[in-house]
Amino acid sequence: MRQSPKNVSPFSNQARNTYVIEHITESLLKLLQDKPVGDISISELCDLAGVGRASFYRNFESKEDILRGYISKIFKEWTDEAGGKENRPLNELLGLLFAHFEKHKDFYSLLNERNLVYLLKDVIIGLYGPNPGHSKVEAYARAYVAYTLYGWIEVWFQRGMQETAEEIAGMFQAQGL
Numbered sequence: 001m002r003q004s005p006k007n008v009s010p011f012s013n014q015a016r017n018t019y020v021i022e023h024i025t026e027s028l029l030k031l032l033q034d035k036p037v038g039d040i041s042i043s044e045l046c047d048l049a050g051v052g053r054a055s056f057y058r059n060f061e062s063k064e065d066i067l068r069g070y071i072s073k074i075f076k077e078w079t080d081e082a083g084g085k086e087n088r089p090l091n092e093l094l095g096l097l098f099a100h101f102e103k104h105k106d107f108y109s110l111l112n113e114r115n116l117v118y119l120l121k122d123v124i125i126g127l128y129g130p131n132p133g134h135s136k137v138e139a140y141a142r143a144y145v146a147y148t149l150y151g152w153i154e155v156w157f158q159r160g161m162q163e164t165a166e167e168i169a170g171m172f173q174a175q176g177l
Contacts (some may be wrong), residue, residue, distance in 0.1 A: 021059055021069065023049040028066050029110070036114055037063050067111070074104055075123050086159050091173045094149075098165030105161055108170065112157040124150045148175075 027049040040063060046053050060066055078100040079112045082093055101108050111117050129146035130139035150174070156168055163171075 013101050017059065019024075020051050020055045023051060024056060024059070025070050028063060029107070030072075032114055034111055037116065045086035059081065061144075064116070064119060067116060070107075071119060071123055075100070091169055094172055095166055098168045101156075102165050108157055109139055116157070117154050117157055120153060124153065127149070
């Protein structure tokens with residue numbers, strides 16, 4: 001590919017890396033609208049992004065890693081909005097979480113359509129699941145809540161996100177979780 005000022009940043013390596021990651025991510029999301037992730041070649045992805053294959057492999061191990069990175073990026077928005085979450089009531093946190101999913105409905109619908117919702121599991125477990133410092137009772141309780149929440153999210157996506165974020169959060173909390 002021929003380099004031009006439009007596709008090569010004259011800035012630092014970090015700025016160039018950010019450029020590459022953004023363009024590869026945008027390109028993958030565009031390609032996913034037309035076909036499953038397994039049918040997208042790295043060459044096709046890099047051509048659309050306007051970057052070389054080496055740039056892909058320098059930043060990612062797989063196409064799923066691109067999506068994991070994007071999920072982490074947009075979840076950072078949620079964690080910033082939910083700042084100080086330790087002191088917030090669960091129903092408020094859940095409302096913010098489901099509102100996040102509504103805000104990014106097109107992306108999450110695409111993940112669902114392409115059977116990639118499983119990529120959210122690690123994020124949900126990281127937020128609500130157990131960690132080595134928890135007592136055994138807390139660890140199992142947190143695992144129960146985190147995996148249940150992930151299941152609810154998956155079903156909500158499969159149902160086309162018909163219910164509002166508030167409805168889902170309310171129903172979840174009504175279960176006594």
